[in-house]
Amino acid sequence: MHRLTPFFEPRSVAIIGASAVAGKPGCEILRNILANGYRGKIYPVNPKGGRIMELDVLSSIGELPRDVDLAVIILPAGATAQALRECADQGIRYFVLSSGGFAEVDAAGARIQEELAQIIRDRGLHVLGPNTSGHTSMPQGFTSTFFPQGKIRRGRVSYIAQTGNFGTHTLKYILTGEHFGVARVVGLGNKIDIDEADALEYLGDDPETAAVIIYIESFKRPLRFLEVAREVTRRKPVVLLKSGATEAGRQAAMAHTAAMASPDRIVDGMLHQAGVVRVSEYTHLVLAGKAFSMLPLPQGNGVSFLAPSGAMLATLSDFCTHLRLHIPPMETENVKRLQEISPSYIRMRNPVDIWPAALMSGVETAYREGMEIVLQDPAVNAVVPVLMLTRETGMPDPVFIVELAKKYPDKPILVTFSGAKDCMDEYKAALEPQGIPTFPEPEQPFEVLSLMVRCYRAMMRPR
Amino acid sequence: MHRLTPFFEPRSVAIIGASAVAGKPGCEILRNILANGYRGKIYPVNPKGGRIMELDVLSSIGELPRDVDLAVIILPAGATAQALRECADQGIRYFVLSSGGFAEVDAAGARIQEELAQIIRDRGLHVLGPNTSGHTSMPQGFTSTFFPQGKIRRGRVSYIAQTGNFGTHTLKYILTGEHFGVARVVGLGNKIDIDEADALEYLGDDPETAAVIIYIESFKRPLRFLEVAREVTRRKPVVLLKSGATEAGRQAAMAHTAAMASPDRIVDGMLHQAGVVRVSEYTHLVLAGKAFSMLPLPQGNGVSFLAPSGAMLATLSDFCTHLRLHIPPMETENVKRLQEISPSYIRMRNPVDIWPAALMSGVETAYREGMEIVLQDPAVNAVVPVLMLTRETGMPDPVFIVELAKKYPDKPILVTFSGAKDCMDEYKAALEPQGIPTFPEPEQPFEVLSLMVRCYRAMMRPR
Numbered sequence: 001m002h003r004l005t006p007f008f009e010p011r012s013v014a015i016i017g018a019s020a021v022a023g024k025p026g027c028e029i030l031r032n033i034l035a036n037g038y039r040g041k042i043y044p045v046n047p048k049g050g051r052i053m054e055l056d057v058l059s060s061i062g063e064l065p066r067d068v069d070l071a072v073i074i075l076p077a078g079a080t081a082q083a084l085r086e087c088a089d090q091g092i093r094y095f096v097l098s099s100g101g102f103a104e105v106d107a108a109g110a111r112i113q114e115e116l117a118q119i120i121r122d123r124g125l126h127v128l129g130p131n132t133s134g135h136t137s138m139p140q141g142f143t144s145t146f147f148p149q150g151k152i153r154r155g156r157v158s159y160i161a162q163t164g165n166f167g168t169h170t171l172k173y174i175l176t177g178e179h180f181g182v183a184r185v186v187g188l189g190n191k192i193d194i195d196e197a198d199a200l201e202y203l204g205d206d207p208e209t210a211a212v213i214i215y216i217e218s219f220k221r222p223l224r225f226l227e228v229a230r231e232v233t234r235r236k237p238v239v240l241l242k243s244g245a246t247e248a249g250r251q252a253a254m255a256h257t258a259a260m261a262s263p264d265r266i267v268d269g270m271l272h273q274a275g276v277v278r279v280s281e282y283t284h285l286v287l288a289g290k291a292f293s294m295l296p297l298p299q300g301n302g303v304s305f306l307a308p309s310g311a312m313l314a315t316l317s318d319f320c321t322h323l324r325l326h327i328p329p330m331e332t333e334n335v336k337r338l339q340e341i342s343p344s345y346i347r348m349r350n351p352v353d354i355w356p357a358a359l360m361s362g363v364e365t366a367y368r369e370g371m372e373i374v375l376q377d378p379a380v381n382a383v384v385p386v387l388m389l390t391r392e393t394g395m396p397d398p399v400f401i402v403e404l405a406k407k408y409p410d411k412p413i414l415v416t417f418s419g420a421k422d423c424m425d426e427y428k429a430a431l432e433p434q435g436i437p438t439f440p441e442p443e444q445p446f447e448v449l450s451l452m453v454r455c456y457r458a459m460m461r462p463r
Numbered sequence: 464m465h466r467l468t469p470f471f472e473p474r475s476v477a478i479i480g481a482s483a484v485a486g487k488p489g490c491e492i493l494r495n496i497l498a499n500g501y502r503g504k505i506y507p508v509n510p511k512g513g514r515i516m517e518l519d520v521l522s523s524i525g526e527l528p529r530d531v532d533l534a535v536i537i538l539p540a541g542a543t544a545q546a547l548r549e550c551a552d553q554g555i556r557y558f559v560l561s562s563g564g565f566a567e568v569d570a571a572g573a574r575i576q577e578e579l580a581q582i583i584r585d586r587g588l589h590v591l592g593p594n595t596s597g598h599t600s601m602p603q604g605f606t607s608t609f610f611p612q613g614k615i616r617r618g619r620v621s622y623i624a625q626t627g628n629f630g631t632h633t634l635k636y637i638l639t640g641e642h643f644g645v646a647r648v649v650g651l652g653n654k655i656d657i658d659e660a661d662a663l664e665y666l667g668d669d670p671e672t673a674a675v676i677i678y679i680e681s682f683k684r685p686l687r688f689l690e691v692a693r694e695v696t697r698r699k700p701v702v703l704l705k706s707g708a709t710e711a712g713r714q715a716a717m718a719h720t721a722a723m724a725s726p727d728r729i730v731d732g733m734l735h736q737a738g739v740v741r742v743s744e745y746t747h748l749v750l751a752g753k754a755f756s757m758l759p760l761p762q763g764n765g766v767s768f769l770a771p772s773g774a775m776l777a778t779l780s781d782f783c784t785h786l787r788l789h790i791p792p793m794e795t796e797n798v799k800r801l802q803e804i805s806p807s808y809i810r811m812r813n814p815v816d817i818w819p820a821a822l823m824s825g826v827e828t829a830y831r832e833g834m835e836i837v838l839q840d841p842a843v844n845a846v847v848p849v850l851m852l853t854r855e856t857g858m859p860d861p862v863f864i865v866e867l868a869k870k871y872p873d874k875p876i877l878v879t880f881s882g883a884k885d886c887m888d889e890y891k892a893a894l895e896p897q898g899i900p901t902f903p904e905p906e907q908p909f910e911v912l913s914l915m916v917r918c919y920r921a922m923m924r925p926r
Contacts, residue, residue, distance in 0.1 A: 036748040068895075088730070090578030092586060101808075105808040105809075106808055109808075133465065145808040148853070148855035148856070155466070161776030162771060162774075163773060164772070165771070165772030165773075165774045165775060165881065166774070168882040169772065170881065172853055172883050173883065173884060177883075177887075181789030208473050213775055217773075217774070217777060233826065241778065243774065243777035243778045243780070243781055244777060244781070245781045245782070245784075246781045246784035246785070248780035248783060248784045248790050249777050249778065249780040249781035249784065250783065251812075252773070252776040252777040252779075252780040252814060253773070253777040253778070255773065255776070255812060255816065256653070257808065275766065280782070280785075281640045281778070281782065281906050282774070282775060282778045282779070282782070282905055283904045283905065283906055291916070301835050308628070308632065309626060309627070309628030309630070309632065309676055310628070310716070310718065311624070311625075311628045311680070311706065311745070312628060312713040312745060313715040313718070314680060314706035314707060314713075314716040315704065315706045315712065315744070315745045316715075316745070317706070317709065317711035317712040317714070317715040318706055318707070318709045318711065318712030318743070319743070319744065320711060321708075321711045321719045322708035322709070322743075323710065323712070327711050338615045343566075345568040345569055346568075347570075347718065348686060349714075349718060351715060354812070388632055390611070390632070390635055392611035393611070411836055418628065418632040418633065418636065419632045419635050419636060419637040420635050420636065420639040420640075421636060421640030422639060424640075433503075440903075441744075442745055442746065443744050443745070443746055445640055461599075
């Protein structure tokens, strides 16, 4: 058993500082746990006793049974050490410390945190936080987040974040604006005990996790992290956003977590050697999650795309080159087949100018036949249809794309658009629940593909 | 009078090849003209005669009166030369040639195009196209586009595009997905006569045009374009996307317009010297349009942003550095004022960690007071609030941002978000019609600001 297993698969959990007052963290955490269908035992603790959300409240930690796997402590910083000790006396060894007010705040907070560290060492405890927005484990329907998240969608990617922002606002965006879900989410907080290396080690062996996406400001044990990463990246993609790449970013990161950001260039080279794929934009955390949730990895950097406009073919060709994606010439036979579905005046090639074919035989037929031809070409590892959608020019049933994806399961299909916003939204809503990711901006599928190719190469790198 | 004036301000227009059949270009163009409230005279011409959309149809070009300003010819390529001659016989001197089938297609098409060129020279005609998706002039409620566009929103930016894609699909996206509109749009087509230099010259003097955004694959008269651009860029922003920056892009551009793309590095240096700001992504054509439609130019690269998360402050600080945006330290007095609206445990600085203040005094109060303080700082030229919006944490009335923008008219405010998608959409719908642009991804306001700073510097460059 990994030392993080009780966090992700707790059979019972105590909420120290449970509350009946909506909006209070001690209330929202209970709401979240219940909303996600957690089937283990829940023990709310509050000196007032009574009942909260039909759960009996224990009026003291001393009343807890001896078999509690995990305790979430949501008390003011000053009361946390005492609660930790009392819980340890009850035999609890695994903790989430949710409150802020520790080393991230001031010297007094740092002293409290040092006291906690001493208790952890003395009693052999395992602690996530403090100052963490919690963790989430969807296979078990469990979460320790107190941000009003409600039902969280289960998925195949897991996140490790040295920021409360991810498990709160960004996850909220994913749940309201996207169609993919998460397996596990870990908010690292002040990393008094558990750090990114521990979390990556657990997720690396986790059969529920197909890819790991990390936001980090500083490495607690850089060498251990790299050691773990070197192995995990051979089994699954590991994508990382590290802020503090510039002086301005370093200063902002320091103000945030009071941790000195690690020197960037050294970090960069070491991450690369360890097979970790680094990204530079916060938005990539979401885009990468969407891609890994839905797609196989492309087995090379050969890309084909079909667009309704020469301007898009040209600008996206430039963009591919900048991203080191290759637009391979296709086999003669396939070029001939493309030519057959298209008017004779246009000389077909990769990338594919699809609109003349659409005018000749309809939007759906042209895209379906064109996509199938390029999917069959051995030099093509991934396909991006730029779909032209307006009510006036026709809205084909998007199911043909789902069928193509099923027929060619090894080649990722990433959809983007040109045309009317409402049509794009309709396609997104139809395709994404079927496992076909869509991207509102035509550059995004290529950014994502570039990322995935880097992950594939990391996975295949020689020992 | 500029030679393009009759295109943008026609008092009367003939549609050669008008049609009553919905979906046919000769029908959709009439629909578009009527939908946009054009008040000049419209003369549809079709051998069948009769009436289309309550307009009398002339059965031959010979029946046209002598005072027609502009003729749009939508006939098969092979019939275009004859129609051009007949119109010229009727005294018409300005033409839009909408059909394709000329030099962009094959040698036979090229020969027809050469014949057209000869007629144009012999008769002293002014011609847009052929193979153009038309042009649009919203101050006059006129358009020659045959793409089913319907009512086009009037705005302050104008576009020049060497692709049919812009005036069709991309404009459709702008009309359905954004809240800004256009002044003029020119689809250059095969540039048999009128080219990008002519169009830029007209738009440079056009009081309806606050900024010019260009998509181009090749320059017909590079030196003339640069000569015009050198002057126009001192008066208004000129942003340009030129494809063919890479070999893959050049090949795709050649397949598109049969024009040899201009050598990229030379072009790049010359554009820069002429004050033209070059962008690299198709999406930037839309983002730039939104920004120039709504915002003043920032008078320097000093930016402040307020975010609800240290992770965003850190990653966006890195991003600003990459974009050469400066995050200036603020005046001591302003730092003190920021400190006053915030809990004491957090040391306030630029960029602004706003969430502790929001927890203390509410989301609206914190953002409003925080934004006002940074807007007043002389080192800050633009402000980006990253608004944290969820139903659970509160949705303040966005009017406070509109009020701040009115109070500080010289400093652009660009809004982005963290949180729930439906809340972001609600804010976009509320703010953009009031002239405050919003961006779904947190990196986008900074990309746009970087672009605007470059335009401002081009405008202010010494002679």
